[in-house]
Amino acid sequence: MRNAVRPLSPFISRHLPIEESPPRVVRDASSPSAGVRLEGRWTSAQLGIRQVWRSLDAELKQLAGRPDQRWDLASIEQLDHVGAQLLWATWGRRWPQQVDATDSQRSMLERVGRFSVESPAEPAFSVMRGIDSLGRRVMEALEQARALTEMIGQLALDVMRLLRKPGTGPWRDISGHLYQMGTTALPITALVGFLIGVVLAYLMSMQLRQYGAESFIVNILGISLVRELGPLLAAILVAGRSGSAITAQIGVMRVTEELDAMRVMGISHGFRLVMPRSLALAVAMPLIGVWTILASLAGGMLAADLAMNITPAYFVNALPQAVSLPNLGIAVLKSMVFGVLIALIGCHYGMRVEPNTESLGKGTTASVVTSITVVILVDALFAIVFRNVGI
Amino acid sequence: MAPDMEQPVVRIEGLVTAFGEGRRRVVIHDHLALTVTRGEILSLVGGSGTGKTVLLRQMLGLETPAEGTVEVLGEPAAQMGRRGASSRVGMLFQQGALFSAFNVLDNVAFALRELGTLPTSLARDAAMVKLQMVGLKPADALKMPSDLSGGMIKRVALARALVMDPPLLLLDEPTAGLDPSASDDFCDLLRSLHQELGLTVIMVTHDLDTLFALSTRVAVLADRKVIADGPPRDVALVDHPFIHTYFQGERGRRAMAPISPFAPMAVKD
Numbered sequence: 001m002r003n004a005v006r007p008l009s010p011f012i013s014r015h016l017p018i019e020e021s022p023p024r025v026v027r028d029a030s031s032p033s034a035g036v037r038l039e040g041r042w043t044s045a046q047l048g049i050r051q052v053w054r055s056l057d058a059e060l061k062q063l064a065g066r067p068d069q070r071w072d073l074a075s076i077e078q079l080d081h082v083g084a085q086l087l088w089a090t091w092g093r094r095w096p097q098q099v100d101a102t103d104s105q106r107s108m109l110e111r112v113g114r115f116s117v118e119s120p121a122e123p124a125f126s127v128m129r130g131i132d133s134l135g136r137r138v139m140e141a142l143e144q145a146r147a148l149t150e151m152i153g154q155l156a157l158d159v160m161r162l163l164r165k166p167g168t169g170p171w172r173d174i175s176g177h178l179y180q181m182g183t184t185a186l187p188i189t190a191l192v193g194f195l196i197g198v199v200l201a202y203l204m205s206m207q208l209r210q211y212g213a214e215s216f217i218v219n220i221l222g223i224s225l226v227r228e229l230g231p232l233l234a235a236i237l238v239a240g241r242s243g244s245a246i247t248a249q250i251g252v253m254r255v256t257e258e259l260d261a262m263r264v265m266g267i268s269h270g271f272r273l274v275m276p277r278s279l280a281l282a283v284a285m286p287l288i289g290v291w292t293i294l295a296s297l298a299g300g301m302l303a304a305d306l307a308m309n310i311t312p313a314y315f316v317n318a319l320p321q322a323v324s325l326p327n328l329g330i331a332v333l334k335s336m337v338f339g340v341l342i343a344l345i346g347c348h349y350g351m352r353v354e355p356n357t358e359s360l361g362k363g364t365t366a367s368v369v370t371s372i373t374v375v376i377l378v379d380a381l382f383a384i385v386f387r388n389v390g391i
Numbered sequence: 392m393a394p395d396m397e398q399p400v401v402r403i404e405g406l407v408t409a410f411g412e413g414r415r416r417v418v419i420h421d422h423l424a425l426t427v428t429r430g431e432i433l434s435l436v437g438g439s440g441t442g443k444t445v446l447l448r449q450m451l452g453l454e455t456p457a458e459g460t461v462e463v464l465g466e467p468a469a470q471m472g473r474r475g476a477s478s479r480v481g482m483l484f485q486q487g488a489l490f491s492a493f494n495v496l497d498n499v500a501f502a503l504r505e506l507g508t509l510p511t512s513l514a515r516d517a518a519m520v521k522l523q524m525v526g527l528k529p530a531d532a533l534k535m536p537s538d539l540s541g542g543m544i545k546r547v548a549l550a551r552a553l554v555m556d557p558p559l560l561l562l563d564e565p566t567a568g569l570d571p572s573a574s575d576d577f578c579d580l581l582r583s584l585h586q587e588l589g590l591t592v593i594m595v596t597h598d599l600d601t602l603f604a605l606s607t608r609v610a611v612l613a614d615r616k617v618i619a620d621g622p623p624r625d626v627a628l629v630d631h632p633f634i635h636t637y638f639q640g641e642r643g644r645r646a647m648a649p650i651s652p653f654a655p656m657a658v659k660d
Contacts, residue, residue, distance in 0.1 A: 045479075048506035049508070081517060089516065114523075115524065356492055
């Protein structure tokens, strides 16, 4: 009968506040060997309450060392598997000599006992495996470099295919990506560029004033912003914005087997996924770069006017003499390379995502970090290669 | 003990569920009523888009009713999601919804560990017991969800749903995507767990074999309401176009073969 009533207790809890029936151990005071009676609700919900657990745990730890104890479970209101597990652990994973329990409690404890096995151990750390994993990492880095090179080659082949048959190209996709990665990036790049321009101009004005060389602000801002900072800032922002988006999109497509579905239809990932994104960024990135340069120059112009009374008219007039046209050419060329690299790295990490959430997060992070690093590396390369041009 | 015995596990009255606003508003449930008492295995059936899964989500408090009340275990469903919810209700999602970053053991033990009181070893042992109760081997405990077959994912998800012995278990298409023998095994498993743990089970299913094998009651959703509600064989005989095509099509006849010949139609008012 008790058996039938027991699972009902969740409903009783509505009338009886949970606090009123915590699991507890009642000791018979008459003699020390008389045994213990367990009362209350031995359920996981109760054991999850901190105060309840603390007092019960202390009590049970005391009892654990006394094997000839008599255990009376019959007045437990409700026992679930976690409660049974707790008792079983207290008893040292075997039946004590004397137990009073109902049939259902007995069968639950028996089930718990039968299934309480050692869980398979996680492999322990060893030096050999450390070396092994180092080697594995090196191999993986090489493999990644190979895959990235392959992707660049594939992109070249796909672009040639597009040039031969322009009508078959994924133009709608390209224009969609152009909007997503280009147009929607305009406000944030303008804001960041403008603020950097203002900050640079203010800092420079303090130094230049000491030498009375205020008018050189145009040269300094012009060269640094047009040649270096504008394209770099834009590329870093786009790497964070669109690089992560590309990885996440393609990664989710991989998790949901969309990539496989596409391959089954005989549609190449390179032509349909990688190329549109690369082309879109190759077009959008130079435009965003120039846009960022303009915004930062506007910021610098404003700050120069406020801090040093250099009028915008003078600024605009002096700019073409300070910054020769090749500088702008370098900026555009650089931005185009940055754009293609960001897209390729994003796609590369997206294709390597494994079907779990952790891998998706790791892939996205790796994509952003790698593309920003690569952008800065390539920027340094450009600085070396074009050191004699335009200055 | 009598009055508590009568209290329903789930009580839904005048439920209106609607998505969208204004002209795009789509009403899924229109003053729907349903009561589930303790120990039942209730199957929800209905054509696709009749809001079976949405009804389960209402019971879990994952959707908000536009009108009406949904009470689960005597509390409004909106409060289901508070701390310790897995000791009140277990849900088996259609795709399993296992945490893909955890291995099987950590998936099952997750709710216990989040309690923050139980020692690690106890939580692990309790999870191992549940894993074996649903028919998995101890060696499976360290596998990742991405390495599991469809049937194993369902079993792990079931073990996770049951880890704190909730009195109520909700299943969304428990046998979808399983091969016939795996789904028979799963039915046997559910039946034995139902007996051992005294569960109340509510499931959405399209699988007529599962439906006749397990359910003590069937509720048919159509026209935004529960149009028929009763033991499987009685419901199968109700005169409604959906029930006709559903139960008395080729597949329905096959699944019901043991209970034919048909009695005369009983029309539910």
